[in-house]
Amino acid sequence: MTIRNKHSKSSAFHCNAGSRYSALAVWILIGFLLMVYFYSHVHQNDKEDILLPSSHLVNTRELEEAEEARFYFAPPKDRRSPRAVKRKGPRKQTSIIHEFLDESSQVHAYFFPNRKTAIGPLKEGNDSMYFYPGQLWLDTDGNPIQAHGGGILYDDKTATYYWYGENKNGPTYHAYKKSAARVDIIGVSCYSSKDLWRWTNEGVVLRGEETNITHDLHKSNVLERPKVIYNDKTDQYIMWMHIDDVNYTKASVGVAISDSPTGPFTYLYSMRPHYWDSRDMTIFKDDDGKAYIIYSCRDNSELHIGPLTDDYLNVTRVMKRILVGRHREAPALFKHQGIYYMITSGCTGWAPNRAQAHAAESIMGPWETMGNPCVGGNMVLRLTTFFSQSTFVVPIRGLPGTFIFMADRWNPAELKDSRYVWLPLTIGGLADEPLEYSFGFPYWPRVSIYWHKRWRLPEGWRTEETR
Numbered sequence: 001m002t003i004r005n006k007h008s009k010s011s012a013f014h015c016n017a018g019s020r021y022s023a024l025a026v027w028i029l030i031g032f033l034l035m036v037y038f039y040s041h042v043h044q045n046d047k048e049d050i051l052l053p054s055s056h057l058v059n060t061r062e063l064e065e066a067e068e069a070r071f072y073f074a075p076p077k078d079r080r081s082p083r084a085v086k087r088k089g090p091r092k093q094t095s096i097i098h099e100f101l102d103e104s105s106q107v108h109a110y111f112f113p114n115r116k117t118a119i120g121p122l123k124e125g126n127d128s129m130y131f132y133p134g135q136l137w138l139d140t141d142g143n144p145i146q147a148h149g150g151g152i153l154y155d156d157k158t159a160t161y162y163w164y165g166e167n168k169n170g171p172t173y174h175a176y177k178k179s180a181a182r183v184d185i186i187g188v189s190c191y192s193s194k195d196l197w198r199w200t201n202e203g204v205v206l207r208g209e210e211t212n213i214t215h216d217l218h219k220s221n222v223l224e225r226p227k228v229i230y231n232d233k234t235d236q237y238i239m240w241m242h243i244d245d246v247n248y249t250k251a252s253v254g255v256a257i258s259d260s261p262t263g264p265f266t267y268l269y270s271m272r273p274h275y276w277d278s279r280d281m282t283i284f285k286d287d288d289g290k291a292y293i294i295y296s297c298r299d300n301s302e303l304h305i306g307p308l309t310d311d312y313l314n315v316t317r318v319m320k321r322i323l324v325g326r327h328r329e330a331p332a333l334f335k336h337q338g339i340y341y342m343i344t345s346g347c348t349g350w351a352p353n354r355a356q357a358h359a360a361e362s363i364m365g366p367w368e369t370m371g372n373p374c375v376g377g378n379m380v381l382r383l384t385t386f387f388s389q390s391t392f393v394v395p396i397r398g399l400p401g402t403f404i405f406m407a408d409r410w411n412p413a414e415l416k417d418s419r420y421v422w423l424p425l426t427i428g429g430l431a432d433e434p435l436e437y438s439f440g441f442p443y444w445p446r447v448s449i450y451w452h453k454r455w456r457l458p459e460g461w462r463t464e465e466t467r
């Protein structure tokens with residue numbers, strides 16, 4: 001657990017009181033850093049003036065209020081006989097994560113509320129346009145949305161958002177005694193929406209393979225975290241995804257293409273990018289049309305990042321190792337005012353853990369770690385990323401600096417019942433955890449993901465968008 005206190009962090013720089021010269025050097029250095037810091041801020045403010053629409057009326061302040069969450073759970077009952085209790089002593093204390101993952105616990109029931117509390121366009125009422133992180137979310141047909149580990153593409157041609165994700169609507173089982181819970185590959189689902197709230201099922205746009213056992217998409221394999229970007233030059237929609245075998249030893253990426261955002265996508269091939277193992281991954285299309293892949297590598301101990309070829313169908317020779325030895329996965333990249341940001345999770349299987357935000361001036365690095373972006377709720381929620389894992393960050397067109405953080409609340413007891421945790425993410429202010437070597441001066445603006453039990457995008461955000 002990290003205690004956030006700007007003042008408690010001792011400077012890595014030790015000043016020798018005996019040497020005036022080194023003291024002077026330190027002050028010159030500090031002065032210089034301050035100058036750089038203020039200059040860069042003046043500079044950023046300049047950019048902000050240019051980027052913001054002249055009449056930026058939409059109020060996002062409501063989203064940035066830290067909201068408290070309280071929950072109380074009675075300690076789990078000891079169901080053993082009094083004799084067994086006497087013999088073996090009191091029950092070992094279980095962690096809240098353990099209870100959260102235990103289907104029969106009250107904690108699990110709290111974080112996976114049943115269908116009665118489902119939200120969706122068919123029962124709009126007062127709840128229209130409100131996101132309820134963790135509650136069942138229904139599409140325009142009234143069925144639970146099946147788009148896990150997903151990502152969102154905004155398609156300019158149709159002025160529509162498309163949500164792609166894993167369709168996990170099958171039985172959860174363990175292939176081997178000690179292997180992780182899984183669902184056979186069904187395929188990649190696609191949903192469309194104009195407002196990010198009413199989602200219409202466009203069907204399975206990349207299908208799993210039923211019979212051909214040597215095919216990457218054979219149902220016995222693994223397809224995770226599909227992401228789609230549009231290639232302006234080839235006029236094609238390109239999907240990248242994590243492809244693996246049942247034991248996660250293939251550790252590859254797969255590529256599929258389509259002429260339409262709603263598919264069908266044609267599966268091309270899988271590869272090990274830069275000849276390395278690749279598990280959790282994402283792709284990111286920059287403003288200049290260049291696209292990048294980011295993947296967890298070397299048994300998830302580090303991330304690799306590298307540009308794709310111009311057709312987005314392959315990697316190039318260029319690759320950088322980032323966050324080496326940090327053991328991060330579930331990367332979600334975004335960009336604001338020329339700075340790149342990334343949210344990652346730790347590696348604890350289906351169990352939730354603490355998120356981290358990272359920033360870089362160049363997408364190829366160096367990437368620096370800023371700390372836990374989660375705000376509000378309570379300590380347990382913040383240390384578990386609100387009991388979820390990052391998958392994507394959606395820029396809100398027309399609201400610069402405001403994003404939707406998309407995460408999965410995995411339910412390994414019943415993977416198809418995994419939930420979506422969408423929360424507002426904003427960038428602004430100074431990071432409250434200074435970098436280790438910045439002499440206590442925080443540099444990057446803070447990335448904040450605000451807990452809300454119920455929230456909506458500010459009214460009028462779509463009119464801003466079309467302005």
Ligand SMILES: *[C@@H]1O[C@H](CO)[C@@H](O)[C@H](O)[C@H]1NC(C)=O
Nearest residue numbers: 122123124125126127128130
């Ligand atoms: C809408 O909210 C009002 C006041 O909170 C409540 O009385 C009413 O029952 C709600 N309607 C629906 C459809 O939820």
Ligand SMILES: *[C@@H]1O[C@H](CO)[C@@H](O)[C@H](O)[C@H]1NC(C)=O
Nearest residue numbers: 209211212213214215216217
């Ligand atoms: C099965 O899949 C493999 C790999 O994609 C392919 O080479 C082969 O032709 C397929 N076989 C059939 C019968 O479709």
Ligand SMILES: *[C@@H]1O[C@H](CO)[C@@H](O)[C@H](O)[C@H]1NC(C)=O
Nearest residue numbers: 176177179245246247248249
């Ligand atoms: C996965 O591992 C199990 C035993 O751990 C083994 O029997 C099986 O052949 C492996 N499957 C693949 C596809 O590697």
Ligand SMILES: *[C@@H]1O[C@H](CO)[C@@H](O)[C@H](O)[C@H]1NC(C)=O
Nearest residue numbers: 269270271313314315316317
């Ligand atoms: C991707 O590029 C590498 C060389 O960088 C090449 O060896 C490989 O065959 C390419 N893969 C495909 C599917 O084109």
